[in-house]
Amino acid sequence: MIDTLPLGLSTYSLGTPLRPSGLEALAEAGFSCIEYAFLFYHPDVEPSALGLGVGAAAQQAGLDVWSVHAPLDEGTDIASLDETARRYAVERMIHTLDLAEACGAKWVVVHCSHPLNREEQRHSARNQSLRSLNELFKRASQRGVGLAIENNPAPFVASNVAEIAWMLQMIDGEVGLCLDTGHANLTGQLDSILNTLCANIVTLHLHDNDGQDDDHWLPGIGTIDWQQVAGALQGCDYNGPLMCELAPSVVAQMQDLKAIAEAVRAAFSHREPWPSVSDNA
Numbered sequence: 001m002i003d004t005l006p007l008g009l010s011t012y013s014l015g016t017p018l019r020p021s022g023l024e025a026l027a028e029a030g031f032s033c034i035e036y037a038f039l040f041y042h043p044d045v046e047p048s049a050l051g052l053g054v055g056a057a058a059q060q061a062g063l064d065v066w067s068v069h070a071p072l073d074e075g076t077d078i079a080s081l082d083e084t085a086r087r088y089a090v091e092r093m094i095h096t097l098d099l100a101e102a103c104g105a106k107w108v109v110v111h112c113s114h115p116l117n118r119e120e121q122r123h124s125a126r127n128q129s130l131r132s133l134n135e136l137f138k139r140a141s142q143r144g145v146g147l148a149i150e151n152n153p154a155p156f157v158a159s160n161v162a163e164i165a166w167m168l169q170m171i172d173g174e175v176g177l178c179l180d181t182g183h184a185n186l187t188g189q190l191d192s193i194l195n196t197l198c199a200n201i202v203t204l205h206l207h208d209n210d211g212q213d214d215d216h217w218l219p220g221i222g223t224i225d226w227q228q229v230a231g232a233l234q235g236c237d238y239n240g241p242l243m244c245e246l247a248p249s250v251v252a253q254m255q256d257l258k259a260i261a262e263a264v265r266a267a268f269s270h271r272e273p274w275p276s277v278s279d280n281a
């Protein structure tokens, strides 16, 4: 059942630096796994060494490292129209795959692009992204790590269902989808992603918003219909963790990881029989 799947939290939500006490508190609150948010690439950090450290700290706390979020900083746009910059970004992503292998993560979540400066760039950026993802898929497979692309708000590549489907189809390999519920709510694409790409979802970024801003609120606080999300995921036999990606301010304000775990469970609990996904269309 969907509401009994393991709970996970992105380390982005815990703020930086990542402390072992934070991971222990997470495990005590009922979370089973983390997404390690490697959001800023550090040229001075040896990725495998960092990965081993993250894996050991998680294990010590009794948590699995389910996924690694690939870097988002300036030098990591895999859809860059500047070929030198794109190659550089791919190198950084390969280091991220090394980190993921070292910490035992199953998936690396990547953004297909940075925000596009102009809509006219979309076609070229999409093709650049595809070139990068084809290479990264091969490199990920060599390391026994899966690659998942994330849906993002409109200025990014992979913001609408047709484009996500195109990317998934065109990548030369089995790449999964990380469904970011908040991003899908901003673009009005949550229904269509759940209806057409549910079988491609391998991991989640669960968070809520009011449909206007990328707030990364606790599920149940915004306008997302969580019964629909839960029903659809159950309908397509999603069996990964309920991985949350909450704003650090949300966690800091609540100061209670158990209450967060309960709120996520409540959003996914249900009393009515699950509606079929098509009933919600």
Ligand SMILES: [Zn+2]
Pocket: 150, 180, 205, 245
């Ligand atoms: Zn996300």
